[in-house]
Amino acid sequence: MSIRAVVVDDERFSREELIFLIERYPSIEVIGEADSGEVALMKTIQLQPDVLFLDVEMPKMDGMEVAKSVRELKKVPEIVFATAYSDFAVEAFRHNAVDYLLKPFDEEQLSHTIERLEKKLIGQKSYQEKTWMPTKLAVEEDGDIRYLDPNDILYVYREGRVTKVVGKARSYEINWALKDIEARLTPFSFFRIHKSYLVNLNYIDRLTPWFNGAYHLELKGHEEKLSVSRNYVKNLRNQLEL
Template sequence: MGMTVMVVDDERFSREELIYLLAKHPSIEVIGEADSGEAALMKTIQLQPDVLFLDVEMPKMDGMEVAQSVQGLKKVPEIVFATAYSNFAAEAFRHEAVDYLLKPFDEDQLSEAVERLEKKLIGSSDLAVKAQTPAKLAVEEDGEISYLDPGDILYVFREGRLTKVVGKNKVHDTKWSLKDIEERLEPFSFFRIHKSYLVNLDYVDRLTPWFNGAYQLELKGYKERLSVSRNYVKDLRKQLEL
């Protein structure tokens, strides 16, 4: 998960420079720009960005007035002010700005501002997971590698010497152990329901008592029921229930 950003400045070259510098940060997605305070307010209501990079000095409606106006919105964006004058700093922080950038933009100062935003909006642990986690699960079969989107995997189970990855349209065989796959899928919504089964919680539809404290699990769009060992039932319910 990244941060959506809107850049507001009445000077086109300043907007373009800042957008160019922000593009170097993978966690940032610039979703819009505005050349006036009035346009900024309208686009903020429309686009609902997480962050406004906001020029202070603009005609008619300046950056401070924009910052005050967005406080009344349902989703209030974080504010990073930008200006050529340092004397606005005290007022900027009265608006609870995350940071304050001086023009011309310094890349190190901008990086520090982005880091503060990441910690506030994403969290350092989430960023570390994102940096370490591959976007897709690689499964090698017959010399070919298939890249599977974790969101398309229903469940994974061990059968003999193979681990089978059950997708929406196909079952993939891999020599990886179930533990290996469990570790790779840890940042996603997967949970072990049996010593040999790992299930995607996003597809869980119904949990039915079976016998001896065990349960059966039904998945959306899938006819076969999966067995939930009684040792995993309590923790599974904790994961599933509000």
């Protein structure tokens, strides 16, 4: 279990030095880096890191502005500020920063910072993983509620205002939005192949080129071919292939 980090600094050598020091700790994985506040915000939205190692003084959007902006996100990362100046310390802790690293980086200070992150984040992740999660998808049928095992669902798609769940034996209609079902089913090996389709990766049998970068998908035990949008092909192959 690792802490996912993004390192932000407009100075390349300073950024590379901090990444080098951080990667010596097996509990932390650097999943991205940014050379400006704007890129840092974009990477935070895309990658959803657990922590930002954030330089304070940057042109245009500085570190304090980034820290303020990420507080508006659904998943708020922890903040560790890194700067050559101690003047910003008081303001940094107003943003609930875990720590405040001074340049040039002191390895002992960084070690204490990593310890704080481990206590705060790894313990929290362990709790979340142990938290019970629903394992059935509820569909209403003739006034009754039927509970479907996700492993028995081949795919789900949106048609008009109705979402249809295609199982091994039959199909069901539900009123949920596709994005809501996707949030529930993603942990059970479901993947979006089109803006209107989710498929169970365990039933994929063949992927065939179609036209204009799109593909046809064949599922085990199912005759109908599904269309894979070219926007999803690369990520789908990454999910399926060793």
